[in-house]
Amino acid sequence: MHDAHDALTRAGRALRIVLLIALALLFLIPFYLLVRNGLATEQDITAPDWTFFPHDLQWSNLTEVFRDPNLPMGRALLNSTLIAVATTVGTVLLASLAGYGLARIPYRHSGIVFYAILGTLMVPAAVTFVPSFVLVSSLGWISTLRGLVIPTLFSAFACFIFRQYFLGFPKELEDAARVDGLGYWRTYWRIVVPNARPVFAAVGTIVFIGAWNAFLWPLVIGQDQESWTVQVALSTFTTAQNLNLHELFVAAAVSIAPLVLVFLLLQRYIVAGVERTGIDD
Amino acid sequence: MSVRTTEGAGAGAETSPQPASPAPRPSFGARMLGPQRRNLWFWVFVGPFAVGLGLFTYVPLAWSVYLSFFDAHNTVTPTDFVGLDNYTSMLGDDAFLGSLGTFLLFTVFIVPATFALSLGLALMVNRLRFAQAFFRSVFFLPTACSYVVASLIWKLSIFNGVRFGLANTVLGWFGGDQTAWLSTTHPPWYWLVIVTVRLWLQAGFYMILFLAGLQRISPQLYEAAAVDGARPGWQVFRHLTFPQLRATSVAVVLLLVINAFQAFDEFYNLLSDARGYPPYARPPLVYLYYTALGREQNLGLGSAGAVILALIIAVATVVQARWFGLGRKED
Amino acid sequence: MTGTDHGIGRRRLLAVSGGIALTGVLAACGSNTGRGGGGSGPAISQWYHQYGEAGAEQAVKRYAAAYQKAAVTVQWRPGDYDRQTAAALLTDSGPDVFEVNGPLLDQIRGGQVTDLTAEVEPVKDDFNQAVLAPKIWQDKIWGIPQTIDMQLLYYRKSLLKDAGVEPPQSLDELVDAAKKLTTKNVKGLFLGNDGGVGVLGGTPLFAAGLSLIGDDGKAGFDDPAAARALGKIHQLYADRSLLLGAPTDWSDPSAFIQGLTAMQWSGLWALPQVKKALGDDFGVLPFPKDGSGGKPSVPVGAYGAAVSARSKRMAEAKAYAKWLWVDRTDYQQDFALSYGFHIPARISLAKKAEQLRTGPAADAVRFATEYGYAEPLLWTTADRTAYQDALSRIIKDGAHPETELKSVIRQVNAELQRVKKK
Secondary structure, eight states, rough: HHHHHHHHHHHHHHHHHHHHHHHHHHHHHHHHHHHHHTTHHHHHHOSOOOOOHHHOOOOOHHHHHHHHOOOOOOHHHHHHHHHHHHHHHHHHHHHHHHHHHHHHOOOTTHHHHHHHHHHGGOOHHHHHHHHHHHHHTTOTTSHHHHHHHHGGGHHHHHHHHHHHHHSSOHHHHHHHHTTTTOOHHHHHIIHHHHHHHHHHHHHHHHHHHHHHOOOOHHHHHOOOOGGOOHHHHHHHHHHSOOOHHHHHHHHHHHHHHHHHHHHHHHHHHHHHHTHHHHHHH | HHHHHHHHHHHHHHHHOOOOOOOSHHHHHHHHHHHGHHHHHHHHHHHHHHHHHHIIIIIIHHHHHHTTBOOOBBOOOOOOOOOOHHHHHTTTTTHHHHHHHHHHHHHHHHHHHHHHHHHHHHHHHHSSSSSSSHHHHHHHHGSSSOHHHHOOOOOOSSSSSSTTSSSHHHHHHHHHOOOTTTTOOSSSTHHHHHHHHHHHHHHHHHHHHHHHHHSSOHHHHHHHEEEEOOTHHHHHHHIIIIHTHHHHHHHHHHHHHHHTTTTTHHHHHOOOOOOOOOOOSSSSSHHHHHISSSSOOOOHHHHHHHHHHHHHHHHHHHHHHHHHHHHHHHH | HHHHHHHHHHHHHHHHHHHHHHHHHHHOOOOOOOOOOSSSSEEEEEEEESSSSSSHHHHHHHHHHHHHSSEEEEEEEOOOOOHHHHHTTTTTSSEEEEEOOOOHHHHHTTTOOOOOHHHGGGGGGBBHHHHHHHHHHHTTTOEEEEEEEEEEEEEHHHHHHHHHHHOOOOOHHHHHHHHHHOSSSOEEOOOOOTTTTHHHHTTHHHHTTTBBBBBTTSTTTOSSSHHHHHHHHHHHHHHTTTTOSSSSSSTTTTTHHHHHHHEEEEEEGGGGHHHHHHTTSSEEEEEEOOTOOOOEEEEEEEEEEETTTTTTTTTHHHHHIIIIIIIIIHHHHHHSSSOOOEESSSSHHHOOOOSSHHHHHHHHHHHHHHHHOOOOTTTOOOOOHHHHHHHHHHHHOOOOOOHHHHHHHHHHHHHHHHOOOO
């Protein structure tokens, strides 16, 4: 009886591991395809018989992408980096301040302010898209990094997460600081921020991913070629009349490479941060 | 420099809890500042964010509402007031109503599917004794991809309709016919493509949330359950693990629903072409996008549809929040 | 502390702290990437959508650089060009001169583009009248046709011969041919990945002897022949003769060249590429006629050069548009024929073009002249959406053509009423 149970458990465990491995392989297929297609010739990709991996790896595809005059990939990577970094810093700064204010500073109307902020989460971006565009263009921000960054800095989602986190932040720490005569401002910078690194890391990561992967806004605001982001540059390929599959895939691989590297290197930190965001407090 | 100025002012404020109120305008100033100048400090912290959000969200939103009452073709400063005409024609538009149905179908499917997959992954990964970090990375890595890139891989390499697509190659090994995954409406294979993109991109992120939830469950609870004779597996999951994950589950469902409401990218990148968008699998955002922002540029009608959609989303969210009992704590 | 001190302190504090975040970011972001460039005179910006053909971008930049009276900056815009221009025209940061797949009726009615009648008038008769007609609204010309695009049917001679199929001369023959040409790995016909919904437009209607908007100013396909013709497109789909889900769409000849399909509906622009890959092993056809009242049809159209009504240098922009698209016939010819393949919009230039005199190119020009139809200006985007939705349901879902068309006709007639107002 006992043995049978053990055998069952063991079989269950084996089954679970087989299932996990199968799922992991499925999840890796798209990455495999990016690399396979990106390093193949056009003939390899369109051949009737599936080749598991191209025989001659076409590393020249990579240089082809960076040399293509129609596709300023280097510049686009730089733009995406600048935009993503500026957006992340700005969003985290603004949202964390607001989140702290909402969570900790007693104010009669803070409830109204909070719901006014939270309410924007329900408004789909497409609803406000055209007026936003007109607004930004009337500020003269078309094709500028300002136009690409500033309107996207005010994330209600980030503010919400910070607020929830700070609500659960140990009040004793702050009380001690206030006994020492620190005001809200210095308490925030000296006590709260250093002790809240995980949530900053988590929100920062989420914002960074979003900014790096944003498509619609950069497409419309980044009108000059010099202000294209990688996503926009990539989309030029899919709309070109003559589609080069290998170039498209290698460009796609290049576009996700920085984020994948960041993920692999900082994984532990990011995961710990996401786990502790407190959205499920 | 600027920071120091602020701090100086802040310290000054804190050292005199009740600001001395000279004769001319005593009560008003004090009231505005609040005790310990809390009102002021509230706005120092929240103000920049609130101003930005007002400018870049509420102003455009109000503008959209304004446009929805006008015949606004190719203009954002219309003059031709039409009252509720845009609303009545939107509500009488089969294509718009159909898009709401599409949206509902998508939400009803994607939310439970993502929930189940990410919870399943978390349960399996959590109990691993080796290579846990490896599996966690594999499932989390897609979060780094954009919908643009994922749609491109799905559309051009996995689910293209010709012989060198991966899905068709695999079908071919078993003697199946080539299938045009995105173009076939009977059966609606395109749903398979759309849903798998989102599952792939999202499951890892929610898995991490569930993993965090699982790790917070005290091992003593499991020991107690074992002593009580609960069999590991379904029983423990049903009566111990799942109830303990309630907070996480609620958060995940809310996030999934909000994300489903905003679904646009994968639909657009998978199904649109230079000539437009097919009438199937067309969620409201895509439909409105073509009405207001595409060549049609019917900003009045598009805005009316957007307002209707925003109202539906708002009602759904409030109902959902009540259902889960959120917000009670704060009230 | 006095009350005044508080006031100042508060104001300063608000200004400072509010500014911290924004100024920091502003400084980090740097400034405008800058427009304009070399050249002399006032600055004009000109937009083109991204042409796939190599050399086209360099060519239009060369033309712009040759203009002496203004410094013209050319923007070559990939992505959804129609939406980009539509959005930009709502603002002051849009182009001065731009090409447009139109201008559309609502762009004209909305006052977004400028009247170019005076510029075109002297050579009006030299333009191909079929493509000029949709640029005219209330007897004024709102866009200058640049070059003529047309679509036609490419077929692989060797594959037809192997299957014992003659080039189809009627829609019924096309249905049969596509069926016979379909094998396990090769499909008979490629009408785009959506089964022809997007590209066909009014073509089958014209092939059945009908039109999009009739002479009476109402929907021109209120006729049983329309349902009959569209039903045959569904037949193609139901027979599984159509290639669907190819990596490239109908506008790209890759599927045809790669041998995924025996026949493909595509643009004239693809002809050089097809010729290079297949040599003489291909021919071209118009969309075959259907029924006794029908005749073959091919869609023709022209991107128009338009001047934005918001341009701050309207006179200069108009002068430049006239210079390039009316006066400089050498550039017009170069643009039409040296990169990709288009028919010049000017009759006199089309006659001179060597490249259009022999082989399939000559056939194509003949089709355009004899069977060409252009979508009328009154056929608005809302009409097209309604029609395409119906077409999709007819072709893919096997919906009843008559019922579907009936609701389209109702919608089209209502839309025609709307644009007649005012």
